[in-house]
Amino acid sequence: xxxxxxxxxxxxxxxxxxxxxxxxxxxxxxxxxxxxxxxxxxxxxxxxxxxxxxxxxxxxxxxxxxxxxxxxxxxxxxxxxxxxxxxxxxxxxxxxxxxxxxxxxxxxxxxxxxxxxxxxxxxxxx
Numbered sequence: 001x002x003x004x005x006x007x008x009x010x011x012x013x014x015x016x017x018x019x020x021x022x023x024x025x026x027x028x029x030x031x032x033x034x035x036x037x038x039x040x041x042x043x044x045x046x047x048x049x050x051x052x053x054x055x056x057x058x059x060x061x062x063x064x065x066x067x068x069x070x071x072x073x074x075x076x077x078x079x080x081x082x083x084x085x086x087x088x089x090x091x092x093x094x095x096x097x098x099x100x101x102x103x104x105x106x107x108x109x110x111x112x113x114x115x116x117x118x119x120x121x122x123x124x125x126x
Contacts, residue, residue: 015089017103025125033119051091054120071124072101078119
């Protein structure tokens with residue numbers, strides 16, 4: 001259903017993701033940007049804690065659609081501090097356990113709330 005495309009004519013990816021992912025799917029799930037805020041409204045903590053919370057939300061939404069991390073086709077991450085790029089990649093790669101969807105990471109000046117340091121949106125297919 002999902003076929004990664006990694007042409008050897010391109011520079012290799014900078015971390016664990018695929019330059020392209022082909023999906024032959026009947027169902028698509030678009031996941032809105034998730035931030036590091038817990039169910040009770042409290043902020044998860046530092047950048048890594050917020051990343052983990054974002055991913056927990058993504059995984060819960062996937063589960064609600066009877067999907068899992070292997071159904072992820074595309075991820076877009078936003079961080080507000082360029083020093084968090086390495087941490088974002090480490091957290092993503094660890095939680096995705098070898099699955100390499102297409103991925104974009106953008107450093108932005110700010111998110112919708114000044115305390116939010118990361119936001120993750122995704123597309124999945126089944």
